[in-house]
Amino acid sequence: MKKIISTPEAPAAIGPYSQAVSVNGMVYTSGVIPVNPETGEIPEGSVPQAKQALTNLSNLLKAAGSGMDKVVKTTVFIKEMNDFAAINEVYESFFTSDFPARSCVEVARLPKDVMLEIEAVALE
Numbered sequence: 176m177k178k179i180i181s182t183p184e185a186p187a188a189i190g191p192y193s194q195a196v197s198v199n200g201m202v203y204t205s206g207v208i209p210v211n212p213e214t215g216e217i218p219e220g221s222v223p224q225a226k227q228a229l230t231n232l233s234n235l236l237k238a239a240g241s242g243m244d245k246v247v248k249t250t251v252f253i254k255e256m257n258d259f260a261a262i263n264e265v266y267e268s269f270f271t272s273d274f275p276a277r278s279c280v281e282v283a284r285l286p287k288d289v290m291l292e293i294e295a296v297a298l299e
Contacts, residue, residue: 182238185231186210189286195239200299202239206252206292207232208285217289221258224290225265232293233269243269245298251279252292262291 180195186208188194195204209227210217212234218224233243253262259279267274275295285292 180235180239182235184212184234184238186212195235197239197299202236202241202245202295202297202299204232204235204295204297206286206294207235208287208289208292210287210289217287221253221255221290222261222265225262228289228291228293229265229269232295236295236297239297240299241297244271246270246275246295247298248276248296249278250294251277252282252285253279254282254285254290256281258290 176198178197179193180197180202182194185194188205192205194207195202197203207228208217209224209231211227212231218227236242236246251262251266253259
């Protein structure tokens with residue numbers, strides 16, 4: 176059974192998609208960007224943006240009955256590969272052990288001109 180996940184604790188969808196979908200014990204998130212869901216503001220710089228995006232992702236997973244400790248795969252889209260090491264440090268702080276599988280790709284442009292976007296697959 177498919178369940179649509181939505182929370183005000185993560186940025187609202189800016190198109191015809193759901194924040195996340197839960198099906199057969201798995202949670203699939205859409206790309207999460209570093210927008211503060213309360214103010215709509217986007218922090219400056221890759222490190223603050225990584226913190227905000229991962230906080231948003233954590234909040235979205237919590238709303239789905241999951242959590243960062245249940246993430247099995249992430250995809251990280253970054254605007255500048257030179258920010259890879261700094262983003263990695265922030266990323267590592269959100270996972271306690273047994274890191275999920277991950278892909279990381281540099282892209283030309285992201286929604287709202289943010290510096291990164293993260294999507295995840297997690298167990299419920």
